[in-house]
Amino acid sequence: MPAIRHSIVIQAPAQKILELVSSAAGLRRWWSADVSENEVVGTVDLGFFNRSTIYALQALGKTTARMEWRCVTGNEWKNTRLIFETAAAKDATLLRFTHADWKEETDYFIACTTTWGGLMFRLKAEAEGKGTGPLFTAEAMAY
Numbered sequence: 352m353p354a355i356r357h358s359i360v361i362q363a364p365a366q367k368i369l370e371l372v373s374s375a376a377g378l379r380r381w382w383s384a385d386v387s388e389n390e391v392v393g394t395v396d397l398g399f400f401n402r403s404t405i406y407a408l409q410a411l412g413k414t415t416a417r418m419e420w421r422c423v424t425g426n427e428w429k430n431t432r433l434i435f436e437t438a439a440a441k442d443a444t445l446l447r448f449t450h451a452d453w454k455e456e457t458d459y460f461i462a463c464t465t466t467w468g469g470l471m472f473r474l475k476a477e478a479e480g481k482g483t484g485p486l487f488t489a490e491a492m493a494y
Contacts, residue, residue, distance in 0.1 A: 355450040355464045359471045363478035365416060365437035365444045371477055372435040373410070373418040381473040383487040394423060399487055408433065427459050446471070 361368055371377040375395045379386040385398030394407040406428055408420040418435045422428040434449040450467060453460050466486075473486050486493055 352451070353453045353456045353460060355460070355467050357448045357467055357471045359446050359475055360440050360443050361446055361475045361478050362443050368437055368444055368446055368474070368478050369413070369415075369418055369435070371474060373413050379485060380482060381477040382470060382485050384485045385487075385489045398489065401490055427453065427457065446474070
């Protein structure tokens with residue numbers, strides 16, 4: 352199965368990075384302005400383009416070095432996994448990101464590889480205290 356992979360060095364402790372990737376409040380700071388917790392089904396829901404697209408993420412596990420989500424909604428995202436893994440890297444933290452278990456390499460998959468690259472830089476800036484806000488506003492992309 353195809354997967355999207357990125358790695359980036361971040362001048363912040365792993366704990367700070369994991370806080371940003373493991374909760375609705377953290378995801379709201381760099382990914383999407385429209386993030387909510389659905390306590391009924393136990394997901395974190397990310398809304399895009401006035402909620403015309405909603406990705407519901409279910410936490411699969413968190414450790415001191417890793418956070419993993421499973422996407423439970425979305426045409427192509429359903430049953431894919433988002434994995435954030437950290438490792439020490441010379442006075443910094445190496446973040447390895449994988450968006451795994453895509454069914455096939457479609458045009459949308461290819462577009463998502465570019466979007467995830469932009470998201471990694473938003474996450475890095477936020478963790479390093481230079482955040483510019485989420486890549487996605489409630490209505491559109493921030494640029």
